[in-house]
């Protein structure tokens with residue numbers, strides 16, 4: 001690569017950075033100009049909108065600083081385009097840097113030697129800070145190319161250089177080297193359900209993240225208000241990927257685990273496999289419905305309680321009528337309860353008044369019979385309309401009854417007001433009912449912490465109950481007040497400007513839409529929020545009940561699902577995408593497959609293929625893009641106490657990189673004892689540590705320079721998923737894999753004995 005070419009590109013790149021600086025200064029300048037306070041409602045709204053936009057722009061400028069321009073494409077028509085992290089225009093308004101997500105940038109990702117499209121050349125521009133340090137060219141001038149040069153992947157040199165880099169513990173974007181098959185995932189149509197099925201290391205996660213950025217760029221109007229949510233398997237995984245989107249200039253995408261989907265609950269604990277299967281099964285929905293019906297018994301006898309020192313009776317007939325009346329209202333349990341309470345109080349009040357009348361009337365009637373009453377009094381008593389009862393009395397009586405604890409207890413026994421948490425905890429405590437229903441595994445004492453598997457059930461319960469969301473209502477009331485203010489303001493605008501053809505309400509609505517999005521955190525705290533798009537990673541782990549909770553949040557069914565059925569670890573997880581998706585979209589979903597592994601060197605992947613062939617003969621392992629790398633090794637040990645030496649040796653071989661010790665439950669205590677001081681488990685902090693001890697399940701989705709699998713036999717036999725966990729473990733390394741074992745190696749690792 002000539003110095004001239006680098007020098008030339010340096011001039012271009014420096015000029016582009018100059019334009020970026022100018023754009024940043026303009027944005028900062030306009031912030032200062034607007035900074036004055038005061039103004040009416042509309043000025044405030046305008047200022048907020050402009051403020052949001054400025055914030056977004058400044059965040060984007062900061063995000064694109066590193067690697068602003070990373071590519072160039074030369075077309076057959078003689079045109080040259082520069083591709084970068086954002087679009088820039090020159091002083092004349094001409095586009096001079098194309099956003100990687102724009103349609104014009106697409107050939108940068110899709111051109112191959114076999115099918116270069118309109119390109120004659122693609123150039124990767126490598127920069128350090130603002131300095132151009134290297135260029136990588138692929139020339140698509142087929143006629144002049146040797147066949148050997150034609151083979152291979154898009155941007156192979158640039159790609160391999162990226163893949164060889166040590167891992168930092170955080171995923172970074174791959175915007176300069178997205179491969180053609182991944183590009184298809186990134187730019188697939190936004191509507192409907194897209195499943196991205198691919199083996200380990202095929203870039204499912206990274207492609208899904210770029211897709212989020214692409215969708216926001218391409219459909220910003222539709223998506224920035226409704227928002228995009230990414231659901232990942234655990235907080236550590238989210239930490240691992242959290243920098244990718246900001247690095248692409250997108251700061252407002254929500255990230256959540258399944259355990260955080262239900263507002264107010266942060267579940268991280270997982271259930272034992274048998275319980276997970278039960279909690280995840282679709283039959284749970286029926287169980288919850290049945291359990292709730294039991295909370296609303298219809299008595300077959302009259303019920304008499306003592307209220308305010310007097311007996312009062314709810315007849316079986318009145319209880320049944322109240323029940324039927326409430327059930328006729330198509331509403332959740334807690335809302336139906338309001339009708340029920342009203343009817344039961346009315347019945348009790350009536351009974352109470354009857355009793356009172358009887359009590360006062362009886363002595364009088366006796367006198368009447370005996371003829372000891374004046375003619376006037378006799379007339380009053382014989383006229384039914386003159387009785388004491390009237391509407392006012394009835395209302396008063398109902399109020400009094402409602403204040404009475406005995407009446408409350410009666411009603412709560414027949415139709416209690418329930419929160420999802422109370423309802424589920426009561427259900428888990430009801431051993432007899434659970435056993436009779438065939439769900440005995442769910443029984444547990446009250447007060448235990450919620451698990452990830454409980455979250456979809458809480459969500460389901462909230463649907464059935466209709467959460468009495470007082471805070472939400474307060475928010476709504478605030479919203480209503482704001483809305484009234486907005487409409488009043490809009491009316492003023494219409495009067496002053498004389499604009500016609502739009503109502504004040506419509507104008508207010510339009511302005512509200514322009515006011516900009518709520519934050520990702522606010523959306524997550526609102527159980528009823530309907531997202532514009534949801535991306536689910538490691539989606540094979542989601543149970544049927546979890547899918548119900550996810551789909552509830554995206555009524556338009558605009559969803560990207562990425563996963564690998566061959567890596568399913570949860571016994572409640574997916575065995576087939578079609579089966580999981582059928583209840584929501586029937587057959588209306590598309591699948592794209594990723595077939596190339598960018599993580600694991602070929603030597604390690606051959607071992608992974610042996611494992612997969614054994615545990616899931618139908619599945620196909622992806623081909624590894626890198627032939628190079630150290631072959632995997634088996635290290636026989638006398639005991640786990642010898643691990644420190646092995647870890648030290650691995651660390652010495654990989655330099656700055658990171659090591660994961662992936663171990664079985666059986667070995668876990670001995671491994672942690674032998675490697676004292678080494679963090680265990682998936683805490684977000686452990687990502688930054690040079691060595692970490694994990695179970696196979698915990699290592700899912702992550703990658704490390706070197707992996708030591710301690711006790712493969714244990715991982716294999718303990719696995720609730722029939723060995724898929726071992727497949728996950730052997731595919732985590734980017735450079736080196738060592739298998740430490742005490743007894744003989746399992747058959748499926750026999751390749752290592754040679």
Ligand SMILES: Nc1ncnc2c1ncn2[C@@H]1O[C@H](COP(=O)(O)OP(=O)(O)OP(=O)(O)O)[C@@H](O)[C@H]1O
Pocket residue numbers: 159162163171172174177178179182198199200201202203204205206207564567598599700701702703731
């Ligand atoms: N086009 C690419 N350019 C550079 N690096 C890439 C590319 N595609 C994937 N990678 C790298 O390959 C590794 C694996 O990617 P990723 O974690 O997205 O795979 P995955 O399919 O989600 O894997 P798993 O199923 O094992 O979790 C990451 O380090 C990622 O940055």
